[in-house]
Ligand SMILES: *[C@@H]1O[C@H](CO)[C@@H](O)[C@H](O)[C@H]1NC(C)=O
């Protein structure tokens with residue numbers, strides 16, 4: 001518990017750093033000990049075979065350390081925009097032990113998101129997850145559901161593949177967890193893990209075992225059978241202060257690499273708990289007039305490469321991680337699991353599926369719609385809405401009518417995005433291997449079939465949106481400048 005002895009000076013640096021991040025990453029120093037004892041779970045009762053798993057620092061099902069894969073999860077938060085997408089692709093440029101590319105997860109918020117890139121991220125084997133519509137902490141159902149609906153409608157991600165959630169600012173409550181369960185999500189990934197509570201993912205049948213300092217651990221209401229928590233693992237810096245998101249902001253690239261490797265090695269040589277790298281790609285992408293973030297990005301790319309060269313290290317999405325958690329296999333068997341394979345469709349012509357089908361280095365060339373509503377602009381393989389999406393009406397009536405020439409056909413429940421031709425209205429999957437049936441529970445909201453939501457009153461104004469955007473850019477600028485000077 002070294003981090004209890006944080007000096008005032010360090011605390012000052014800490015607060016300063018937190019201000020410079022767009023999310024709440026500062027883990028209170030007086031962390032888990034007090035509340036930890038209130039979590040109790042009996043592995044004799046809570047068994048994986050029944051979909052229950054207790055929080056533990058040891059691998060599931062008594063697997064030995066040597067047989068356990070070392071998972072690394074790289075996650076990205078907030079909007080997907082062209083430059084941010086490039087940053088993310090550059091970071092995930094590694095190969096897993098089975099020869100497949102490393103994968104990652106993007107927690108997407110809606111403003112400024114280009115939905116053609118949502119589709120490209122998903123179709124290339126990565127995970128798309130929910131991060132609310134307007135990027136708010138302690139979100140309403142509507143914030144969570146409207147995000148999922150847009151990811152599905154404009155990004156073409158099957159509802160059943162949108163399984164994860166991360167609260168903006170990591171600001172969640174037990175109510176948030178209940179909402180997720182009610183809305184059919186598989187997991188949350190908003191909780192923080194330091195050293196003593198660096199648990200493998202676990203189900204919430206016996207409640208939360210992380211963030212106990214908030215009092216959540218003793219609470220009966222945090223017991224939510226079947227909902228998984230994937231804790232975010234902090235890295236300890238050279239003052240033993242836990243750094244959670246955007247660790248690269250807290251020090252020089254070489255120091256960040258040392259801190260990260262130290263924490264990684266504790267997991268690797270200990271209980272093989274997953275290790276996480278949690279980034280806001282905005283911090284690593286150049287903006288005119290701001291200091292060049294390239295050294296920080298290069299540092300991360302180099303760290304990721306180092307990790308990928310170690311035996312049994314796998315870069316996975318959070319969904320892949322949970323597929324393994326539900327049915328843990330030895331590291332030597334992992335590469336053969338269906339969920340770890342990476343065959344891509346071979347389709348002779350370019351269709352609007354988020355992939356470069358005709359291998360000419362361009363994805364979906366000439367096939368995307370461009371939807372423009374003043375401050376809201378995005379590309380999509382699907383229909384543009386006739387008005388800008390809002391929190392209350394995330395998927396307005398389509399601009400093109402069914403039956404007219406420009407109409408795009410939404411993905412049906414029996415075809416996965418990679419195989420769906422939204423212009424030709426055809427599923428090009430012809431073998432059993434690529435068959436897909438979306439069994440997602442329908443979202444509880446009324447819709448007239450054209451995507452018109454008949455829900456409660458209220459509007460969300462574009463003017464507000466613009467201000468928020470400028471404000472956050474301003475904060476980022478000030479902070480980056482402060483860090484460099
Ligand atoms: C991935 O790495 C290879 C080899 O190190 C390099 O040639 C390529 O440009 C990289 N791709 C991206 C997207 O950074």
Ligand SMILES: *[C@@H]1O[C@H](CO)[C@@H](O)[C@H](O)[C@H]1NC(C)=O
Nearest residue numbers: 136137138168169171172173
């Ligand atoms: C976090 O949630 C609390 C409780 O709902 C709220 O009071 C606070 O304003 C939220 N903070 C942020 C940054 O969303």
Ligand SMILES: *[C@@H]1O[C@H](CO)[C@@H](O)[C@H](O)[C@H]1NC(C)=O
Nearest residue numbers: 237238239250251252255256
């Ligand atoms: C810790 O790392 C920071 C940032 O890289 C550096 O400025 C500082 O001198 C280091 N402190 C110690 C005690 O090593």
Ligand SMILES: *[C@@H]1O[C@H](CO)[C@@H](O)[C@H](O)[C@H]1NC(C)=O
Nearest residue numbers: 401402403408409410449450
């Ligand atoms: C388009 O119209 C046809 C004919 O009325 C109907 O069968 C089909 O379900 C409609 N498709 C969509 C996506 O609205």
Ligand SMILES: *[C@@H]1O[C@H](CO)[C@@H](O)[C@H](O)[C@H]1NC(C)=O
Nearest residue numbers: 141182183443444445446455
């Ligand atoms: C669906 O939403 C309505 C209105 O908010 C609510 O009354 C109803 O109980 C909900 N149904 C389910 C199954 O959650």
Ligand SMILES: [Zn+2]
Nearest residue numbers: 077078168169
């Ligand atoms: Zn965020």
